[in-house]
Amino acid sequence: MNSRSRWLMISVGLGVLLNPLNSSMISIAIPRLQHVYGLDFTVVSWIIFSFYIASAIAQPVMGKASDLFGRRKIFLAGLIVSFVSSLLAPLSPNFGWLIVSRIVQSIGTSMMVAVGMAIVRIHIKERQATALSVLSIFLSGAAAIGPFIGGVLIHWWDWPAIFAVNIPFVVASFLFAWRMIPKDEAAASVLHSMSFRKWLDLIDATGIVLFTVGLVALLVGLLSAKSSGHVSLGNIMVGLIGLVALGAFVRHELKTTSPFIPLRTFAKYPAMTWVNVQFMIVNVLFYALFFGLPSYLQMVRHVSEFHTGILMLTLGLCSLVASPIAGRWIDKSGPGPALLVSAILMTFGSVWIVTLDQSSPVISVCLALAAFGISNGLNSVGLQAALFQSSPKEIIGVASGIFNTSRYLGTILSSLLIGIIMGGTFSFGGFRLLGVFLTVIALLLVFMSWGHREARQLEES
Structure with missing residues (x-):
């Protein structure tokens, strides 16, 4: 692997590690967030739900989007989104805004994971298997040490530090990626020949909406009933909305030509x-x-x-x-x-x-x-x-x-x-x-x- 390929690996690796790092650091912060915002465990658990639901949706969507907009553009855009979310999360006035920042963070980091493997496959020609294994180390290593890093940061600087720690990784990755990831010219011509409605059909926007509404409504119905200690009519209605939406999602996915799942x-x-x-x-x-x-x-x-x-x-x-x-x-x-x-x-x-x-x-x-x-x-x-x-x-x-x-x-x-x-x-x-x-x-x-x-x-x- 030549010098340029190694620097390309570093620029991509510094970006893709942000998703597993942020998904794992939060495990240490849950009791602290519960105390700071005065919430019960069920409500605070949405800091986990929101990240994974957003990641499950964003990664396949951004993978398709990269074919239209270009992988380099999606990767750099993901770094910018991650930078903004890391700045805003510590300033959240309440838990709701923190959840929004967490969702934005998930989308930004998912943009990089979605295209990182593709960038390596396309632009590193020699010892490709070795390159992919190195990228896997970035992913698994970040998830592995995330709780340790989270524990150290919260111990010394409190919970906002688990968001601020992303900033040096984002800046370094952006500077390297701007120089090292080659431009993808082919995406522009595809984008110009495709209407926005056709692009929505391609990513299966209807399926994404049904999947999101169904999953969130079902989770809200189940967790609200458990948290309150009794099953109310409202809990049942929300849960039923979730089941109906998921049923409609399955029916839609079996019929559409470009299914989300x-x-x-x-x-x-x-x-x-x-x-x-x-x-x-x-x-x-x-x-x-x-x-x-x-x-x-x-x-x-x-x-x-x-x-x-x-x-x-x-x-x-x-x-x-x-x-x-x-x-x-x-x-x-x-x-x-x-x-x-x-x-x-x-x-x-x-x-x-x-x-x-x-x-x-x-x-x-x-x-x-x-x-x-x-x-x-x-x-x-x-x-x-x-x-x-x-x-x-x-x-x-x-x-x-x-x-x-x-x-x-x-x-x-x-x-x-x-x-x-x-x-x-x-x-x-x-x-x-x-x-x-x-x-x-x-x-x-x-x-x-x-x-x-x-x-x-x-x-x-």
């Missing part, structure tokens, strides 16, 4: 569908622990943000160490054994959560974190390999997009699970109940992994 692809390739379902369940488990454990440490065990961040570093380090080992193992044995071991580790970690009590040594949570961290490293490589095995080459781009959507749906469902179990107040009893639910889900994942492994062995024989 290509549902027919799932029916056509059941093996690929199975991988995506498994990936969604994995993310429900991982992010339920990822967001639940910091709140347990701070609100139940009264551990400081700084020490919570240090403990959470166990999760990220184990994941980073396990990933290259998983790569070599999967190259030799295929994804099946690694995915089965991963599911068993998640089951162990979930059971360990249930065994914790209010007098357990705080350091003992590292066992659960290590189990989930190693399993995350195995899953990140194993499920990607399983996706490549199950997806025909001609639809690998679509398959990758669906794969990312499954990730975000899993994170959204994990936040929903925590919100429903905890209600308005995070408690030790709720945390232990969360562990029971995670154990059941992890056992389901063990059976799925075992069944998938047996099916693959039958196919090969």
